[in-house]
Amino acid sequence: MTTLTDAVALGGSNEPHHVDAAALTARRVPGHTLEAPFYTSPDIFDLDVSLIFGTHWIFVAAEAELPDDGDYVTVEVGTESVIVVRDDDGQVRAFRNVCRHRGARLLDDRCGAVGNIVCPYHQWTYGTDGTLRFAENQPATFDKARFGLRTVHVRTIAGLIFICLSSEAPSDIDEVAATVEPYLLPFDLANTKVAQQSVVIEEGNWKLTMENNRECHHCEANHPALLGAYFPFHRFDESKIPARQRPVFEQYQAATSALSAARDAIGFPSAHIRELDTRVTGFMVDHMPLKGLGASYGAEGAPVSTRLLGQIRDRAFGDFHMHWQPNAWFHLLSDCAVVFSVLPVSPARTMVRTTWLVHRDAHEGIDYRLDELTHVWEHTNAEDCDLVERTQNGVGDPGYVPGPYSLVEDDVEAFVSWYVGRLDAQLNGSTVAGT
Ligand code: 3BY
Ligand code: FES
Numbered sequence: 150m151t152t153l154t155d156a157v158a159l160g161g162s163n164e165p166h167h168v169d170a171a172a173l174t175a176r177r178v179p180g181h182t183l184e185a186p187f188y189t190s191p192d193i194f195d196l197d198v199s200l201i202f203g204t205h206w207i208f209v210a211a212e213a214e215l216p217d218d219g220d221y222v223t224v225e226v227g228t229e230s231v232i233v234v235r236d237d238d239g240q241v242r243a244f245r246n247v248c249r250h251r252g253a254r255l256l257d258d259r260c261g262a263v264g265n266i267v268c269p270y271h272q273w274t275y276g277t278d279g280t281l282r283f284a285e286n287q288p289a290t291f292d293k294a295r296f297g298l299r300t301v302h303v304r305t306i307a308g309l310i311f312i313c314l315s316s317e318a319p320s321d322i323d324e325v326a327a328t329v330e331p332y333l334l335p336f337d338l339a340n341t342k343v344a345q346q347s348v349v350i351e352e353g354n355w356k357l358t359m360e361n362n363r364e365c366h367h368c369e370a371n372h373p374a375l376l377g378a379y380f381p382f383h384r385f386d387e388s389k390i391p392a393r394q395r396p397v398f399e400q401y402q403a404a405t406s407a408l409s410a411a412r413d414a415i416g417f418p419s420a421h422i423r424e425l426d427t428r429v430t431g432f433m434v435d436h437m438p439l440k441g442l443g444a445s446y447g448a449e450g451a452p453v454s455t456r457l458l459g460q461i462r463d464r465a466f467g468d469f470h471m472h473w474q475p476n477a478w479f480h481l482l483s484d485c486a487v488v489f490s491v492l493p494v495s496p497a498r499t500m501v502r503t504t505w506l507v508h509r510d511a512h513e514g515i516d517y518r519l520d521e522l523t524h525v526w527e528h529t530n531a532e533d534c535d536l537v538e539r540t541q542n543g544v545g546d547p548g549y550v551p552g553p554y555s556l557v558e559d560d561v562e563a564f565v566s567w568y569v570g571r572l573d574a575q576l577n578g579s580t581v582a583g584t
């Protein structure tokens with residue numbers, strides 16, 4: 150029997166337990182959820198920030214969030230903060246949000262616009278190209294050129310901005326960009342504008358947020374609004390469709406054929422590419438029809454904006470989506486795009502930033518209504534937020550043991566196996582360079 154005195158001698162129950170991450174990854178059982186420390190331990194959280202978020206390409210913003218020179222967003226990953234800013238020459242650049250004088254945080258707001266970046270402490274002043282332009286009371290020998298902001302790798306792909314915090318970024322990004330651009334460019338996201346943005350803090354580990362996103366097994370019971378738009382069994386094996394869903398499945402099959410014709414009409418690529426756990430920069434692209442009118446997230450599949458995006462000509466262009474490891478998913482429709490960036494806050498807190506994009510010339514109240522545009526994902530996000538919190542509560546309970554994924558949770562398994570594989574590779578000191 151353990152007495153209270155023993156517990157205190159052992160460090161007390163409130164002391165953080167240090168975990169052996171390498172042992173945990175080594176004994177992970179494929180096809181099963183992770184062991185509890187992956188969702189609860191501060192040690193694993195620190196490793197996730199440094200080895201997963203710190204060394205991979207993470208999605209942070211749409212270019213439409215920075216329409217003008219000097220527009221910026223700040224990106225917080227654990228205790229790290231990055232400024233993503235549009236420079237005067239129109240280039241998107243990224244810098245550590247840390248002053249080169251005595252280390253003060255430079256910008257506090259989540260987004261804004263600057264002429265220069267001025268430190269609030271002693272007013273060291275940096276250009277949007279990161280160069281130090283002004284520093285008072287320095288000796289004659291002071292060389293401003295040595296104290297520019299520290300740069301962070303940044304890469305835009307078809308209007309989507311990705312950063313990598315490590316000194317050496319995975320090199321397979323070129324190959325991935327070349328593969329996904331033919332799918333993304335026809336939507337011309339660079340010529341969209343932000344119609345709405347939401348930030349939700351979920352009370353759960355970031356991996357639970359991602360796992361939840363990677364399956365629609367929970368959709369029928371939890372997402373009434375989403376089910377107004379989505380068939381709940383995209384890519385399900387036909388033999389697994391229950392009898393009660395047969396009639397809807399037949400509508401899905403007809404809509405899939407129509408979508409294929411719409412794609413062919415504009416030469417849009419048709420291949421479903423799934424490289425979720427087979428490369429350093431894991432991703433997946435897929436295209437599925439929508440229910441009812443099949444156009445967008447409006448009632449009965451109705452459009453949500455009068456202005457079609459890019460080269461899309463057929464309103465019934467379904468939902469093209471891209472999943473990105475470790476932190477993003479994207480839905481591109483004929484008249485809007487909804488992009489999601491997930492950032493870890495603490496072991497049991499995660500930020501989900503959702504951005505709704507419409508054609509740059511679409512006017513609110515004339516071409517689109519915000520409530521119609523955002524209805525599906527405002528509801529879906531709130532429902533997913535509850536599911537993530539519910540799961541965090543369960544996996545943090547001493548009664549939790551890992552459970553098996555179902556046949557329709559293969560993308561959850563792919564996310565987890567990518568994560569475990571990448572963590573393991575980094576713990577063993579292998580190179581981060583892409584294959
Ligand atoms: O957000 C997603 O992409 C997945 C698929 C549909 C709903 N969801 C959980
Ligand atoms: Fe930024 Fe001194 S810390 S100017």
Ligand code: FE
Nearest residue numbers: 361362372533
């Ligand atoms: Fe969901």
